[in-house]
Amino acid sequence: xxxxxxxxxxRRRRIKVGRRVLPYILSLPxxxxxxxxxxxxxxxxxxxxxxxxxxxxxxxxxxxxxxYLNFLSDPDFWNTLKVSLVYxxxxxxxxxxxxxxxxxxxxxxxRFNNFxxxxxxxxxxxxxxxxxxxxxxxxxSGFGILSYLVSSVGIQDFRWASSPDTALLTVVLVxxxxxxxxxxxxxxxxxxxxxxxxxxxxxxxxxxxxxxxxKITLPMLMPYILTAxxxxxxxxxxxxxxxxxxxQGGPGDTLTVFQVEAYLNxxxxxxxxxxxxxxxxxxxxxxxxxxxxxxxxxKLRERxx
Amino acid sequence: xxxxxxxxxxxxxNGRLSRRGLIKRLAGLGVSATAAGSLVNMMxxxxxxxxxxxxxxxxxGVKLLLNKHPYTDAMIANLDNFKxxxxxxxxxxxxxxxxxxDKVTAALSSGSTEYDAFMTGAYMTWTYGPAGWITDLxxxxxxxEKTAASYNxxxxxxxxxxxxxxxxxxxxxxxxxxxxxxxxxxxxxQNNLAYNRNMFQKAGLSVPTNLDELVDTxxxxxxxxxxxxxxxxxxxxSWASIHPGFLSAYANYGQKDLNVGADGKLSAAMNTDVSKDxxxxxxxxxxxxxxxxxxxxxxxxxxxxxxxxxxxMIYDADILGxxxxxxxxxxxxxxxxxPFAANPAADAPSxxxxxxxxxxxxxxxxxxxxxxxxxxxxxxEHGLFGATQMDFVNPVRQSVWADxxxxxxLDKSYPGYVDMHDVSAPxxxxxxxxxxxFFDLTTEWAATLQKMVANEVPVDxxxxxxxxxxxxxxxxxxLG
Numbered sequence: 091x092x093x094x095x096x097x098x099x100x101r102r103r104r105i106k107v108g109r110r111v112l113p114y115i116l117s118l119p120x121x122x123x124x125x126x127x128x129x130x131x132x133x134x135x136x137x138x139x140x141x142x143x144x145x146x147x148x149x150x151x152x153x154x155x156x157x158y159l160n161f162l163s164d165p166d167f168w169n170t171l172k173v174s175l176v177y178x179x180x181x182x183x184x185x186x187x188x189x190x191x192x193x194x195x196x197x198x199x200x201r202f203n204n205f206x207x208x209x210x211x212x213x214x215x216x217x218x219x220x221x222x223x224x225x226x227x228x229x230x231s232g233f234g235i236l237s238y239l240v241s242s243v244g245i246q247d248f249r250w251a252s253s254p255d256t257a258l259l260t261v262v263l264v265x266x267x268x269x270x271x272x273x274x275x276x277x278x279x280x281x282x283x284x285x286x287x288x289x290x291x292x293x294x295x296x297x298x299x300x301x302x303x304x305k306i307t308l309p310m311l312m313p314y315i316l317t318a319x320x321x322x323x324x325x326x327x328x329x330x331x332x333x334x335x336x337x338q339g340g341p342g343d344t345l346t347v348f349q350v351e352a353y354l355n356x357x358x359x360x361x362x363x364x365x366x367x368x369x370x371x372x373x374x375x376x377x378x379x380x381x382x383x384x385x386x387x388x389k390l391r392e393r394x395x
Numbered sequence: 396x397x398x399x400x401x402x403x404x405x406x407x408x409n410g411r412l413s414r415r416g417l418i419k420r421l422a423g424l425g426v427s428a429t430a431a432g433s434l435v436n437m438m439x440x441x442x443x444x445x446x447x448x449x450x451x452x453x454x455x456g457v458k459l460l461l462n463k464h465p466y467t468d469a470m471i472a473n474l475d476n477f478k479x480x481x482x483x484x485x486x487x488x489x490x491x492x493x494x495x496x497d498k499v500t501a502a503l504s505s506g507s508t509e510y511d512a513f514m515t516g517a518y519m520t521w522t523y524g525p526a527g528w529i530t531d532l533x534x535x536x537x538x539x540e541k542t543a544a545s546y547n548x549x550x551x552x553x554x555x556x557x558x559x560x561x562x563x564x565x566x567x568x569x570x571x572x573x574x575x576x577x578x579x580x581x582x583x584x585q586n587n588l589a590y591n592r593n594m595f596q597k598a599g600l601s602v603p604t605n606l607d608e609l610v611d612t613x614x615x616x617x618x619x620x621x622x623x624x625x626x627x628x629x630x631x632x633s634w635a636s637i638h639p640g641f642l643s644a645y646a647n648y649g650q651k652d653l654n655v656g657a658d659g660k661l662s663a664a665m666n667t668d669v670s671k672d673x674x675x676x677x678x679x680x681x682x683x684x685x686x687x688x689x690x691x692x693x694x695x696x697x698x699x700x701x702x703x704x705x706x707x708m709i710y711d712a713d714i715l716g717x718x719x720x721x722x723x724x725x726x727x728x729x730x731x732x733x734p735f736a737a738n739p740a741a742d743a744p745s746x747x748x749x750x751x752x753x754x755x756x757x758x759x760x761x762x763x764x765x766x767x768x769x770x771x772x773x774x775x776e777h778g779l780f781g782a783t784q785m786d787f788v789n790p791v792r793q794s795v796w797a798d799x800x801x802x803x804x805l806d807k808s809y810p811g812y813v814d815m816h817d818v819s820a821p822x823x824x825x826x827x828x829x830x831x832x833f834f835d836l837t838t839e840w841a842a843t844l845q846k847m848v849a850n851e852v853p854v855d856x857x858x859x860x861x862x863x864x865x866x867x868x869x870x871x872x873x874l875g
Contacts, residue, residue: 144504145522145831149873160871231687232622232705252688254849340632341690342846357497358634359835360504360522 131373137366144360157367166343166351170368174347177258178327181265182319188266189273189318194303196274197281207278214271218264222335225264226251251336254344261345264332269325273318280314281307313390320383324376348372447543452764453482459768460502460513461487462495465718466582466751467514469785470772477771483764503528508758511765515754517559518638520577521829523754525563530755531575535766546770550792554824555580559752565830565874566655578752579773580791582714582781585746585823586643587815588733589701589716590708591726594620600707606644606676606737609710613684616707625684627697627709632845634837635693638827640710641677641844642747644737646826648673652836653828653865661830661874663862665840673737675854678847690845702726710735712749713815714788720809732811734818745822750791789816796820832872836865 141153161167192210196203213221228236229250240248251260284307292302308315330349333339339346339354348368355365461467467489474485488510490498496519502510503523515523523529535541536548548556557570559578567574588609590602598619603609613625629636642652650673654664664670681689686700698715700706702724709716713732720730736744753769755762771777778795781787783804795801796816805812827833843861846852852860869875 143831143872144500144526146872147526226691229688232700232703247687249687252690254846254851337691338632340842340845341849342632342842342851354838357500358838359832360500360526361835 134366134369137362138370140363142361142363142366144362153363157363158371160364161367161371166346167368169343170346170348170351171371173258173343173345174327174329174372177262177265177329177333177345177347178323180258180262181269181326181329182322184262185266185270185273185322186315186319188270190277190315192270192274193277193281196278199282207275210274211271213268214275216268217331218268219331219335221268222261222264222332225260225267226336229260252341254341257337257341257344261333261336264336265326265329268332269322273322276318276321277311277314280311284310313387316383316387316390320380320387323379323383327376327379328372446545449481449543449767452761452767454484455761455764456484456486457511457759457761457765457768458509459485459487460499460510461489462514462751463489463491464514464751465786466781469781469787470777472785473777473780477768477777480771481767483767485768503756503758506758508756508760510756511759511761512753512755512769514581515578515752517578517750517752517825518634518827518833520559520752520754521561521831521833524561524575524577525831528757529577530757530759530762531577532579532755532766532769533576535763535770536576541763541766542770543774545776546774547794550775550794551580552583552791552793552796552820552823554820554822555583555748555750555791558748558750558825561829564659566653566659566661566828569825569829578750578754579769581751581753581773582787583748583750583789583791583823584639584712584714585744585748585789585816585819586639586711586735587713587744587746587819588708588710588735589713589719589730590733591701591704591706591729592731592810593726593729594623594704594707598707602733604736605739606673606680607739609735609737610676610680610683613680613707617684620707623704624686624700624706625708626680627686627692627700627706628681628689628711629694629697630681630685630689630692630841630845630848632690632838632842633693634834634841636841636844637837638747638749639694639712642826643735643745644677644710645670645673646747647737647741647745649738651828652826652840653830653869655828661828661869663865663869665865666858666862671855671858674844674847674858678844678854681848685848689848699724701730713812717788717809717812718786728808730809732809732815734815743822744819745824745826746819747826748823750825830874832868832874835868839864 138157139152139154140150141156142150196207216224225236228234231237231249231252234250237248237250249256251257288306288310289302292306327347328349329347330353333345333347334350334353337345339350349372352365352368352372355361355368461470471487477483478485495514499513499515499519502513503526515529520529536546542548553570557574559580560570560574560576561567562571562573562575588602594600594616595602598616600612600615600619601608603612609626615625616623617625628640648669650667650670651664653661655661686692686696686706688696692700694712694715697706697709697711698719701709701716702719702722704726716730716732719726721727734744735746736742753773755765755769759765773791775792775794778787778790778792779798779801782790782795782801783798788805790796790801802813827837840861843852843857847854847857866875
């Protein structure tokens with residue numbers, strides 16, 4: 091006879107019900123979070139299928155895929171797509187290279203390296219919009235320190251974010267200043283957690299450092315690199331604050347990335363349908379990118395195991 | 396209060412004594428000018444209570460959504476008088492301008508009942524009105540039960556008052572007989588010249604009187620004054636770069652943003668020959684003598700550069716020049732003002748205007764009480780208080796502009812300001828065509844100007860492309 095059979099019937103039934111309900115109770119917070127995400131997502135998806143301008147409420151109707159079809163022949167949309175991808179690709183590539191370089195320099199656990207790595211995190215603690223405003227002042231043609239430095243090395247009339255030729259470079263620099271520490275700290279944690287045996291064996295065999303870097307360090311660090319890239323890429327393709335605070339998407343259409351375009355469409359033009367369609371396309375891009383990165387990350391983990 | 400002082404104030408309120416005479420006599424009795432102003436304001440409040448039931452909503456509270464602005468500061472400084480007059484309570488949230496209109500859009504589009512009245516620009520009502528978010532105020536203005544006789548609606552400057560009224564028809568004339576009064580003017584800005592007198596004197600420059608002269612004078616200022624650029628105008632990628640100096644000059648050439656057809660359909664009007672010529676001059680002016688980082692300049696940079704002595708003059712909101720002539724600004728006291736008609740053939744300036752206004756939320760549960768606040772805040776007594784005691788410029792009431800003390804104060808510290816206002820006020824109005832795509836089209840216009848200044852596109856081609864895009868958007872929205 092088991093202990094369970096000794097229990098009175100009512101209590102036994104309660105335990106059975108409890109066991110059946112427990113998984114649902116445990117998953118309730120996740121469900122609530124899902125609802126919190128899904129409701130606005132579904133709402134945006136519905137809006138994206140509508141002709142919906144707040145200033146023309148009488149004309150609101152379902153136009154199904156018309157907002158999306160209009161994008162095909164809309165040069166502004168293709169410009170937005172191009173600028174967003176170029177911005178994300180450039181910032182993430184440069185930040186990865188810089189972040190990895192700094193992490194390699196700070197790999198050894200010394201007091202100085204620990205202090206420097208903490209200090210390097212400071213820009214990450216600055217709100218991006220504040221960082222953008224700081225840079226806007228530093229690049230001001232009249233009194234900006236960066237404008238002064240650039241002119242003192244003989245480059246006259248460098249217009250930073252004010253010129254279509256250098257606007258992208260300027261906002262990329264701000265992005266790098268803010269977010270390189272994020273990649274650096276992730277990769278530094280990865281470097282410091284790598285097993286020491288392969289490196290010791292390579293040192294004993296007198297393997298050149300470049301070979302160690304390309305054949306041992308980099309492959310072993312790849313899961314961390316992929317994670318950092320994924321996070322930064324998703325964030326970067328959704329960039330808003332730095333670009334909007336510095337240029338509002340200009341000069342011309344130089345920096346009209348997805349979020350800036352969607353924001354202007356929603357809050358300024360109150361064109362809800364177009365704004366929602368832009369955001370749905372951005373979501374699709376981030377979804378595809380996430381899938382690619384997660385699949386590769388899982389493959390690497392399997393290989394490591 | 397002593398009887399003599401009381402008698403004097405009563406004489407003033409009954410029109411037997413001018414404001415200046417009152418203050419002089421009060422000074423003779425040992426009352427300072429500031430104290431006299433407060434005294435008059437308080438007595439005026441008491442006088443208001445005599446001919447209208449201001450206590451009707453006593454005990455009711457209203458909540459306001461406000462932009463951080465000197466007009467708001469003036470209202471808050473005088474708010475106790477309103478509370479005393481009506482027995483009402485007033486709560487308010489104040490937000491900086493960068494986020495203010497996002498907050499308004501969010502509050503109104505969600506149908507929130509939190510705010511009863513709010514600050515807005517007249518352009519915004521072209522969205523808020525058709526969306527059903529704000530109330531037509533004609534019902535209140537025309538009702539003697541709800542509006543005091545002393546409110547004197549006709550005292551509002553006609554161009555300003557009409558600019559806040561629209562019948563909701565795309566292309567419909569502002570202030571037409573069937574127009575809805577979507578908002579009440581509170582304070583407004585004309586766009587004219589503000590210049591640095593010292594710089595002009597040292598460089599031997601004359602004040603320009605048309606666009607050709609402006610282009611030349613700006614270039615001379617840049618060439619002759621070290622470290623200074625010639626002309627400050629807005630350039631950021633925003634509708635806000637189009638509406639001040641640029642559209643004022645454009646309208647002065649008799650040009651329009653849109654044509655309204657006999658069938659009511661709209662079409663782009665900015666690619667005419669005259670428009671192309673005017674655009675070419677404007678673009679050249681910025682390229683030759685504008686701020687090096689012009690394309691990121693909002694009103695803030697335009698103003699602070701003038702105040703800091705980085706620019707020789709601005710063609711922008713007159714009140715921007717007003718505020719830069721005081722405070723801690725390096726060039727405080729050195730600025731002067733002039734009316735500006737861009738077109739040499741024009742008789743007078745025709746500035747486009749920005750109007751900070753008060754609107755009533757359609758979702759308010761206390762509309763009558765909210766109107767009491769709105770009529771007090773936009774009434775002649777508060778207008779005079781703000782103009783004489785605070786920095787409530789430009790007032791929207793003719794009676795305030797006629798006040799001798801106000802004019803004298805302005806003339807003394809802001810040379811040319813009164814004359815500038817008087818000359819350009821008759822032609823001052825919103826020069827845009829009222830229609831729901833206002834922000835789309837003007838933002839694209841600003842982006843096109845940026846491309847022209849950056850030599851990414853020639854002026855002719857840029858304007859043709861802009862017109863083509865505008866027509867496509869109008870068609871998509873069933874407006875063209």
